Amino acid sequence: MVRLHTDKAMVRLAAGLDEERNLDPAVAERALEALHRFRPVLTDLPADHVRVVGTNTLRAAANADGFLEQAESTLGVPIEIISGIEEARLIFSGVLAAGDGPPRPRCVIDIGGGSTELVRGEEKPTKLESLYMGCVSFSRRFFPEGEIRDKKTNHFERARRAARAELQGLQHMAADVDVVGASGTVKSVARVLNGGDLGTIERDAIDRLAEQVASARRVADLDLPGLEEERRPVFAAGLAVLHAIFCELDIRTMSVSPYAIREGIVHDLAGRLHGGDRRADTVAALMESSQIDAAQARRVGDTAVALLSSLREDAPREKTQRLRWAADLHEIGLALSHSNFRKLGAYMVENADLAGFSRSEQEHLAHLIQNQRGRIKSPREHYGFHPDPSLLLSLRLACIAHRDHTDRDIGDWQLSARKSGFRLSIPQVWLDRHPAIEDLLYQEAEHWRDQPQALRLQTD
Missing domain, CATH: 1.10.3210.10 (Hypothetical protein af1432)
Structure with missing residues (x-):
């Protein structure tokens, strides 16, 4: 896989969902502005060489139709909403596309804005899980005012416990295999722990980082080397989820993949175009x-x-x-x-x-x-x-x-489409040889009578 062009915009679409799961117009507009910026890249590409995918927020949004209509109009291509399990499969495919040595059993973990995916497999996934927790949704739930702790509550600890509750029963996902992390939260934690590089995340190191963040008063107070400013608002929530995964699944070491769902989508699309x-x-x-x-x-x-x-x-x-x-x-x-x-x-x-x-x-x-x-x-x-x-x-x-x-x-049989509807012409001699089918065809014409395009059966 050769990457010719990369662009991204951190929209945080999940932050725009209210209690009724409606997408906030301001957040939707921010996303549409990002899509406007991407449109020129797609202009000269064949339609079947483009694939646009919507994940957790668009799965959850009650009013997604209006946004999707505007988004598709902006991009000029359809948007596919995929399930959490399909998202997990594509993430696993993307990580494999990085080509980091021969196939081996592994557990891939990806913390997104609204969901977290865990996949276990070797050359293909054998177990897939998608959990409704992410760095953006947990930020809204546990750190809405940007406070990590106050006089009464340690919000970081609450977020970590909530994440551990979601992970109950999934300890087998990471047992006796290599663990690989992917996407923004994992990468941001890795950079903080490794001086800006995508090095491995060790259990002792993330334990210390979790204690440090949990002791801060506010998200704005976090002074961590390698933490990108655009990642700061959701860093505490993302770290709480990731540390809960380390604790609940008893992970000692996590390597970090440069690839994730985007590369998985490209790999999947290439398969569609070339017989796979x-x-x-x-x-x-x-x-x-x-x-x-x-x-x-x-x-x-x-x-x-x-x-x-x-x-x-x-x-x-x-x-x-x-x-x-x-x-x-x-x-x-x-x-x-x-x-x-x-x-x-x-x-x-x-x-x-x-x-x-x-x-x-x-x-x-x-x-x-x-x-x-x-x-x-x-x-x-x-x-x-x-x-x-x-x-x-x-x-x-x-x-x-x-x-x-x-x-x-x-x-x-001669089937044709006309402005008034469909017409099926069949020689009577053929129908005489198949009387049961003749009756079924007349019933079929009746079934289409009230449809916008009726079916007319013609014999000769």
Whole structure:
């Protein structure tokens, strides 16, 4: 990996969430100003070479839609909101990309603004955790006035105890493996302890630093060599979380990686562009673990993609991939129930931790799986989630064509899109050979009658 350009802005978006989880307009504006500065870097890049990811704050914000609309307009590319577990996976991938020797078991720890990720693995993650604690959220919670201690309370100690409570039961994450820290909080502590360098963090050294910070009166009073001024407001909270991790997980030494989630995102994107899409591996693993009929998934997928091509010759690769994956997983709910397999399958796909997928991608897949047959349920649309009726129709027709799990040639079908809706033309002689499918197709036309784009079935 060769880094050609780097820029960053410390926005502290998590500081803008109020008690109702609404994002403060002033903080949102600060973030948008940073994005304006980044926009020129993206101007000449192909759209599929750009990936923008939103993490904990945008997962939590109740009013994120308005901000996302402005942010995407500013950048000119979509923003993917990812889960905490996906964030952890990308962090681990970024740390591995640093190439610090042969693969070995390790625990990677990253303290962000609103969440803390812990990942254990070797060449790939085997255990992933995302905890709702970070340097910004803990600053707001325990140091809102900038006081570290007053006459009654040691706020640093309260923050450290709260962090230790969050870590209960996770001692196994760092047992008998190398421990690696990543991102801002870990780097800032390392620099303070190592004269400005990213050296290792030793247990004795961080113990002494924690005592020193806990004895200060205010955040503004901290006089620590190597502490960057922009990091000062959240340093005490970040240190409290990191020291709690050392204590609760009994860590003696932590090395520091120069790479983290940004490099993980780049590494993941490179895989998508060059035949190593993590999402495809995730779908394949799901199919195997759920004992999905691979032959049926293939025949439905082939037919659905062919139908989509007749509707949209220039269908984007992402659309075709999504349709294929929906076909691969359309029967996943059968592992739990035959009568409610669509609803349960959609729930599984939308709520599972699917490596490589963003939240909106999982919502789209779930929508297709739930509506593969029967009455079409109108989804709760929000920013970033606008279902494509072409994908849904292609999947539904493919499921009809192969309802009996049989290979069937639909070369005589002609599907087209018009201003008034969709039209499916099939020779009557073909329908006469498949009377059950003929009935299902007429039912399908009825299901689309009240949709914005109706389906008209034409025979000749």
